[in-house]
Amino acid sequence: MYLWKYWRESRIIFGISMLGIAVLALLVFKGVWYIGNNSGRPDPRGIAQFFIISVYLQVPVFAFLAWVMGSFGVGRDLGEDSGSFLLTRPQRRYWFLWRDWGFGFTQLVVVIILVNLLIGYLVHGLSGAGGGPFSGTIVFGDVFSPLPLSAAMGLNCLTIVLFAGLIFGVTYFSTIAMKHARGIMLGAGIILGYLILRALVKHYWSVDLPSLLLQAFDLSPLSHNSMGLSDQLGLAVALRGAVVLLIPLAAQVVLERTEI
């Protein structure tokens, strides 16, 4: 029943997301149909660039969605003075927290997967669905080592999932720390603060702090990977995954110590 409570709070946002996906699907299907009937020979580099641009187009959308979703759950309840009711239900505090986080994150992942399936479908249409040398693949690096479209889609999904997970987690943590849904402003402040810090460090010390977004592909001519994948991609994914999981853990520590 607890998940039902979270669902009640977040279902409007999830519903709007689904509506957006339906509209996107219509556009994609129409676009693929148009491409199928009118396009000439596809340019594999252009498709790769479109694919990467599609990640950046998703960033503001999912940043906002994750930010809003992060405002639901125990932190909001504390702000509405429902904490003494909720936390006298016979469960440990982490039980509430991980359900909030898990269910909210799952909803985000579902939306991200659906959007990226549509993008994949569009790219599949662009790259020559009916056959051709690059059908079902994407050329990021060497033309002789194209990346299967499914793998590229998976990496895109992962990139956005890790990014959205970070924003969602930071916002959720902030609502717990502030004991109020207003914590989403703190969450936004933390993210913006990091971006400013990163820019300053880069400007004054020429040091690159990690980007908020996983850089899965390396299209530079100096890339060591023939398929155009970034160096140490596995390590980068593992570290970002760990950070995404560490944030709710930190929220748990804060919630366990919070006096209601």
Add this chain to the structure above:
Amino acid sequence: MSELVVETLSLVKRYDGYRNKSVTAVDGLNMRVERGSIYGFLGRNGAGKTTTIRMLAGLAKATSGSARVLGLDLAMDTVAILERTGFVIDKMLLPSMNGNDLLRFNRGFFPHWSDALAKRYAEALEIPMDRKFKKLSHGNKTKLCLLLALAQNPELLVLDEPTAGLDPVVTDQLLRVLVEDFANDGRTILMSSHHLSEVEKIADWVGIIDQGKLLLEARLDDIRTHYRRVRAVGERLPLSAPESLAVSSAEGVTEYVVGAGADAFASELSSQGAIVLEVLPLNLSEIFLVLVGKENHVPVEVLA
């Protein structure tokens, strides 16, 4: 010896304040609530009642000391305690849910939850279950909070000022449900309040707390039977007495409030040459005033 459902041992709650100044909300509390009793936990605003209840509910951690609820260690077995105890603390549920949603939400948490009880109390207390919680009146909000606590079929009900801000009709409805339905089953109620007349009406035990310290814990019947005010005039009267709660002197009259043996004490005073003016029984309000002793803050009902 009766089984204790709540027992605190030297319970302390201290809040750190500005510049290392700490505030002690609960100061070495030793409280004992017997099974089957209705325990009125009395004190002025800020006396430490709510902090104590929050600690018992696991919402706040004790700075030191320990507590057992239903025989379970509060620090170790919080979940088991919450399964068997109904807490009504802030009278705030989930504001966007209506009564029926709240029943649906709540029932999954409690192994002894009873839909039949919920339905019965909803009808008896006339709660509009299809209205969102945030749109209910204060009285209906309180009633719904109580309904949820009762429907979980708890062994112990802990209520923080349940009748605060309620009109007399709703107050009467709630007290009837508590006494006639809940406590008659041999279950325990621990209820904080500063409405002494209500507590005097339903409680069989009282604990009076002030500045975080428990000043008195006794059966209400014992208070009625044994607690006396003894007023005497004379020279060199003792400034203390056995079992005395308070001694004061004004305009040549010395007044003793004793918890037991008032007649014997009066005789002793007479034998010492004093003139005993009167030996009077005390009600709960008078005891409360004697103990808390703040003349400027006399409860309205006492003045009335």
